[in-house]
Amino acid sequence: MLPGDRVMVSAWGAVTVSEILTVDTQGNLFLPGVGPVRVAGVRNDELTPTVRAAMQRLYRGSFDVYTNLLNASPVAVFVTGGVRRPGRYAGIPSDSVLVFLDQAGGIEPEAGSYRRITVLRGGQPIAELDLYDFLLRGQLTTPQFEDGDVVLVGRRGPVIEVQPHELEPVLVELEGDGDSTGADVLEVIAPGARVDSVTVRGAREGLPTARTFAVSSFGDVRLRDGDIVTFRRDLQADFIVVRVQGEFLGHGEFAVARGTRLLDLLNYVPVDPELANVGAVSLRRRSVQAQQRQSLQESLDRLERAVLLAQSDTQGEAAIRRQEAEMMRTFVAQARRAQPHGIVVTSTAGRQVNVILEDGDVIVIPPHTNVVRIVGEVMMSQAVMFRPDLRVDDYVRMVGGYTDRANRGHIIVRRANAEIEIGGGDIRLQPGDEVIIPPNVDDKWLQNGIDLAQVIYQLAVAASVVIRTGL
Numbered sequence: 160m161l162p163g164d165r166v167m168v169s170a171w172g173a174v175t176v177s178e179i180l181t182v183d184t185q186g187n188l189f190l191p192g193v194g195p196v197r198v199a200g201v202r203n204d205e206l207t208p209t210v211r212a213a214m215q216r217l218y219r220g221s222f223d224v225y226t227n228l229l230n231a232s233p234v235a236v237f238v239t240g241g242v243r244r245p246g247r248y249a250g251i252p253s254d255s256v257l258v259f260l261d262q263a264g265g266i267e268p269e270a271g272s273y274r275r276i277t278v279l280r281g282g283q284p285i286a287e288l289d290l291y292d293f294l295l296r297g298q299l300t301t302p303q304f305e306d307g308d309v310v311l312v313g314r315r316g317p318v319i320e321v322q323p324h325e326l327e328p329v330l331v332e333l334e335g336d337g338d339s340t341g342a343d344v345l346e347v348i349a350p351g352a353r354v355d356s357v358t359v360r361g362a363r364e365g366l367p368t369a370r371t372f373a374v375s376s377f378g379d380v381r382l383r384d385g386d387i388v389t390f391r392r393d394l395q396a397d398f399i400v401v402r403v404q405g406e407f408l409g410h411g412e413f414a415v416a417r418g419t420r421l422l423d424l425l426n427y428v429p430v431d432p433e434l435a436n437v438g439a440v441s442l443r444r445r446s447v448q449a450q451q452r453q454s455l456q457e458s459l460d461r462l463e464r465a466v467l468l469a470q471s472d473t474q475g476e477a478a479i480r481r482q483e484a485e486m487m488r489t490f491v492a493q494a495r496r497a498q499p500h501g502i503v504v505t506s507t508a509g510r511q512v513n514v515i516l517e518d519g520d521v522i523v524i525p526p527h528t529n530v531v532r533i534v535g536e537v538m539m540s541q542a543v544m545f546r547p548d549l550r551v552d553d554y555v556r557m558v559g560g561y562t563d564r565a566n567r568g569h570i571i572v573r574r575a576n577a578e579i580e581i582g583g584g585d586i587r588l589q590p591g592d593e594v595i596i597p598p599n600v601d602d603k604w605l606q607n608g609i610d611l612a613q614v615i616y617q618l619a620v621a622a623s624v625v626i627r628t629g630l
Contacts (some may be wrong), residue, residue, distance in 0.1 A: 162182050168224070186198060227294070233251060239312070271482075273294075274289045319385075320387045357390055378393075399419070399516065405522075422513045425437070445501060462489075537558050570594065
């Protein structure tokens with residue numbers, strides 16, 4: 160409660176009270192027949208017990224009390240430290256610290272701490288908060304705010320990168336400032352029932368290290384800031400799970416013996432030969448997808464570094480570089496969201512290669528189709544009926560023609576069996592082909608044109624994505 164707050168107080172039973180009272184400048188509620196009741200700093204959920212205790216010191220007998228805060232005086236709280244937009248923000252005394260952090264744009268992940276948040280009043284700490292208590296257990300104790308309070312988000316503490324089995328990596332901020340143990344990580348992330356080992360990579364005494372432990376002993380392992388913890392499933396199961404997508408009949412998931420080959424499984428997948436193009440089967444594999452993603456991210460990292468380190472000799476050139484850097488940042492941000500397919504080509508000229516299947520493989524059985532898809536730098540991306548006498552240029556004319564930015568000499572054609580062919584507009588197409596027209600990058604004035612062109616082709620081939628650069 161703060162001075163100026165209006166409170167309705169009701170009592171019934173042996174004592175009858177019905178009053179609307181205002182907290183005075185000394186932080187008291189004056190109850191008729193009772194006197195001043197100290198409520199300054201009392202939380203809203205503590206107000207009824209506080210008033211009841213004051214009345215019980217004077218009245219005997221059975222009675223009950225109810226209070227209701229009618230209006231709360233607004234407060235202005237400063238939010239500073241590791242947040243996106245430090246500043247002064249309005250709220251009410253009972254607001255959670257999350258309300259003020261949200262107004263400040265949230266915690267800056269690279270600089271701010273989720274575990275070291277201090278509420279200051281008059282320069283003195285009145286509360287220490289750890290948001291992991293809220294994230295993991297739903298517990299968040301927030302003090303009653305007063306005008307001029309400060310929410311200080313401390314510097315980010317030691318951080319461990321955790322790579323769970325079959326899940327995306329996450330960053331875990333450790334509680335202490337020094338070394339921690341695996342038990343601190345296990346409090347935040349459960350390894351999963353199928354995990355049997357943990358690999359810890361980092362640096363010790365200036366040298367890179369990599370150590371592997373059983374999950375049962377990981378809790379005692381000492382960890383340092385910057386370590387990478389990977390949960391693994393090393394024990395090989397007798398069976399793997401493979402899924403089927405596309406044009407087939409029946410169930411789409413199969414548990415097969417480890418070492419099963421593609422053709423062995425396809426013999427048990429019912430298809431309608433009139434609908435399924437069984438000569439163009441391909442695979443999607445998680446390990447290949449991970450490699451493609453890593454390769455793409457490394458290429459984007461190199462591109463960003465090249466843009467940041469670009470030098471200019473004149474003011475005019477510097478202005479061009481600034482414009483180029485801004486457009487490149489937009490392109491890189493979009494490109495990082497692309498997800499490679501992890502495609503493995505298993506057929507050529509209608510003949511299937513009998514590869515060994517891996518756990519998590521997806522077998523893609525494309526349908527028979529009589530259309531060709533045209534996408535990318537064309538006037539209108541759409542599908543066109545296949546004609547054996549037409550080439551790429553003919554199909555592009557049917558969808559309105561090339562845009563001014565089209566790269567006509569390096570057109571990408573993805574066949575129905577996932578094979579890639581790159582060439583000019585005279586490529587002969589087949590039913591089910593996808594034609595990707597990439598944008599042209601003028602490396603005569605674009606300093607990083609070669610790197611950018613490489614990324615564009617990686618995106619088109621690995622993820623079937625064409626991003627317009629504006630460059």
